[in-house]
Amino acid sequence: MTVLSIELAYWQQTTLRVLGGAVAVLLPAGTLVYIYLFKLMSFVQSRLGPMEAGPAGSLQLVAEVGKAFQKEDIFPRKADRIVFAAAPFVVLMSTFLLVLVVPFGPDAWFVDLDTGVFFALAVSSVSVIGILMAGWASANKYSLLGGLRAAGQLIAYELPLVLAVMGVVIQAGTLNMQDIVLAQAEGEIFGWGGIGNPFILTQFLGFAIFLVAMQAELTQPPFDMPVAESELVSGYMTEYSGIRFLLFFIGEFATAGVFSMVAATLFLGGWWVPGIDPDSNLFNVIGPIVMFAKVMLVTLLIFWFRFTYPRFREDQLQRLAWKVLIPLSLLNIVITGVLKVAF
Amino acid sequence: MSDFLRSYLVVAIFGGVGIALVGAFLGIASILRPSRPSEQKLESYESGVDPSGNMWSQSNIRYYVFALLFVLFDVEAVFIFPWASRLEALGLFGLVEMAIFVFILLLGLIYAWRKGMLRWV
Numbered sequence: 234m235t236v237l238s239i240e241l242a243y244w245q246q247t248t249l250r251v252l253g254g255a256v257a258v259l260l261p262a263g264t265l266v267y268i269y270l271f272k273l274m275s276f277v278q279s280r281l282g283p284m285e286a287g288p289a290g291s292l293q294l295v296a297e298v299g300k301a302f303q304k305e306d307i308f309p310r311k312a313d314r315i316v317f318a319a320a321p322f323v324v325l326m327s328t329f330l331l332v333l334v335v336p337f338g339p340d341a342w343f344v345d346l347d348t349g350v351f352f353a354l355a356v357s358s359v360s361v362i363g364i365l366m367a368g369w370a371s372a373n374k375y376s377l378l379g380g381l382r383a384a385g386q387l388i389a390y391e392l393p394l395v396l397a398v399m400g401v402v403i404q405a406g407t408l409n410m411q412d413i414v415l416a417q418a419e420g421e422i423f424g425w426g427g428i429g430n431p432f433i434l435t436q437f438l439g440f441a442i443f444l445v446a447m448q449a450e451l452t453q454p455p456f457d458m459p460v461a462e463s464e465l466v467s468g469y470m471t472e473y474s475g476i477r478f479l480l481f482f483i484g485e486f487a488t489a490g491v492f493s494m495v496a497a498t499l500f501l502g503g504w505w506v507p508g509i510d511p512d513s514n515l516f517n518v519i520g521p522i523v524m525f526a527k528v529m530l531v532t533l534l535i536f537w538f539r540f541t542y543p544r545f546r547e548d549q550l551q552r553l554a555w556k557v558l559i560p561l562s563l564l565n566i567v568i569t570g571v572l573k574v575a576f
Numbered sequence: 577m578s579d580f581l582r583s584y585l586v587v588a589i590f591g592g593v594g595i596a597l598v599g600a601f602l603g604i605a606s607i608l609r610p611s612r613p614s615e616q617k618l619e620s621y622e623s624g625v626d627p628s629g630n631m632w633s634q635s636n637i638r639y640y641v642f643a644l645l646f647v648l649f650d651v652e653a654v655f656i657f658p659w660a661s662r663l664e665a666l667g668l669f670g671l672v673e674m675a676i677f678v679f680i681l682l683l684g685l686i687y688a689w690r691k692g693m694l695r696w697v
Binding site for chain 2: 573
């Protein structure tokens with residue numbers, strides 16, 4: 234592979250990819266927490282938010298991480314120590330594997346799997362296991378309830394998530410993420426190819442279902458029954474303190490960022506912007522920036538819902554998944570299939 | 577090594593890096609943090625009062641029907657994926673076949689719905 238006409242050996246490529254992957258996971262997570270969770274949330278609630286650390290509180294995140302590093306590490310006496318310690322590893326590993334299939338430019342990808350979408354959906358559900366492990370191993374009633382609720386919620390919303398993506402796969406005719414971006418760049422909307430075919434326009438129902446299901450998969454409010462502070466005291470995270478709590482926290486927002494990358498790739502055209510030839514080498518440079526902008530857009534929606542909606546009850550939550558989203562997404566598949574064959 | 581296996585080598589490396597990064601976080605923290613365990617501190621948290629009963633208590637989980645339905649639909653999704661990526665070549669024949677398949681599964685969902693399986697309480 235050549236990057237900007239420099240020939241690279243395999244180990245050099247891999248090192249670059251690993252570094253890029255760490256940045257792609259951690260940079261959006263930090264940005265989201267400061268801009269949206271600290272600042273936007275405060276403005277929505279008519280307050281200023283953090284103002285002391287750095288200009289406009291911009292170093293607040295550093296202070297928080299520094300604080301978590303100095304906290305004592307507490308293993309409850311009754312906890313299952315091995316599983317308790319392993320749970321954050323499983324959750325974070327799921328995020329790291331999810332970022333793999335996201336392309337950032339014609340040549341700037343981590344790994345070009347032919348089953349990219351399939352792989353992304355598969356590894357994203359690994360985090361359920363980590364959450365169940367945390368809930369069970371804590372030996373705490375709140376944690377157990379939170380873990381079970383999380384498992385019930387994640388499997389219920391896994392289905393609309395998977396089925397909503399199917400519409401995109403039908404339109405693009407491939408499971409490869411890179412080819413899905415190209416299909417959007419070179420596509421036409423009923424014969425008009427002025428801005429390509431970003432699937433948000435022709436798959437709007439799919440995008441809406443994907444967004445709702447994604448919100449639930451991330452256990453962000455209004456789907457935060459598993460981690461409800463006021464009744465379950467953070468659910469499966471109750472017994473975690475200091476650095477281990479921080480790891481779950483990072484995992485939550487890193488996954489929000491990475492899931493938005495997947496959504497941006499599938500529905501918003503990924504690294505591509507209309508008007509520039511998708512084979513152009515320029516995209517290897519501006520691709521990551523375009524991607525970042527699109528990720529901020531998708532996460533803006535996620536956080537906006539988070540700040541403005543009250544929490545769903547457990548029965549409402551299951552009803553929404555099984556009686557509304559799944560039939561809708563099956564309908565979406567059928568309509569997309571018929572249109573694909575007809576045109 | 578073939579390109580196919582090489583790309584999965586990158587997958588393995590990323591998984592390893594994810595674990596190493598978490599390990600690094602925990603390692604740095606273990607140098608910085610104090611350790612003064614006490615009886616009270618190691619007790620399970622139960623809103624400030626002494627915890628009562630067995631922590632791994634049995635609870636009525638209503639999720640098992642949902643879990644069964646989940647397996648059903650997840651297997652369905654596995655069958656739809658290859659169909660979805662080849663629909664252009666399969667044409668009308670593939671569309672009708674899949675419509676029948678989805679319809680039968682939809683009947684299953686409607687059956688569960690009518691039987692009240694999807695109701696929470």
